[in-house]
Amino acid sequence: MSALNISKGMSSHSAYDLRDPNGQIEESHTLAIMVENEPGVLARVIGLFSGRGYNIDSLTVAEVDHLGHKSRITVVTRGTPAVIEQIKAQLGRIVVVYAVNDLTVEGPVVERELGLFKVKGQGDKRVEALRIAEIFRANVVDSTLESFVFELVGPISKLDAFADLMRPLGLIDMARTGLAALSRGL
Structure with a gap:
């Protein structure tokens, strides 16, 4: 069985693309x-x-x-x-x-977002959360015997990926600043 060939503007949640083929893509x-x-x-x-x-x-x-x-x-x-x-x-x-x-059409852009992630866990989950945080270069800004608060700065996709990995380990809360962006060069 081959992988689905899903192009831009098609829904990955349905086998049917019900959008107007003459319509413009968001x-x-x-x-x-x-x-x-x-x-x-x-x-x-x-x-x-x-x-x-x-x-x-x-x-x-x-x-x-x-x-x-x-x-x-x-x-x-x-x-x-x-x-x-x-x-x-x-x-x-x-x-x-x-x-x-x-900024999307003006050329290359530097985009960053700050996120704070509270992760509750003990034992192996706690160790795994610290290991993943190290891979993502997240800083521990608060620590108790039951939880950590991690600080992470990067593109939106990096923060999304970090949150996805922390959910099964005990992610209980997060706060994100929203995107800050500047065009590159002069």
């Missing part, structure tokens, strides 16, 4: 939005997404220019190319938005 895009750092700006930007039914997969916000009162909002969203273009155009029309950059 893609994930990382948008970097420079905004005025003032009350209500985040609500206006995020309101654009919720008001039009766009989903946000990840959201991070921080002030990046204290003297210029500017903040950077990094949003990971998904949609067809037409929907992504519409999102960028609508964001650009908000008065307090200085710039909207689609």
Whole structure:
């Protein structure tokens, strides 16, 4: 029996691809939005997404220019190319938005996320959790006789893989910051 040949846009959960063959495929895009750092700006930007039914997969916000009162909002969203273009155009029309950059199409990007993972375990499970943490280069930031809290920084896929391996060993809680991204080079 051969492996399933599943191409981009097809569901891996069904033997049938019920999508419109002429329809466009949804893609994930990382948008970097420079905004005025003032009350209500985040609500206006995020309101654009919720008001039009766009989903946000990840959201991070921080002030990046204290003297210029500017903040950077990094949003990971998904949609067809037409929907992504519409999102960028609508964001650009908000008065307090200085710039909207689609990092996904601008070239190579450095992406990182921080995660904290609480793993409960004793005996062999505890030893195995420490071994896996060492492989992933996760730091132990808290330790008790019953649990560990690991800190891990890396691409989203690395944090997902770490969580998947820790679940059977006793993962009981996790906190993730959301994606931070910068384009490479000048």
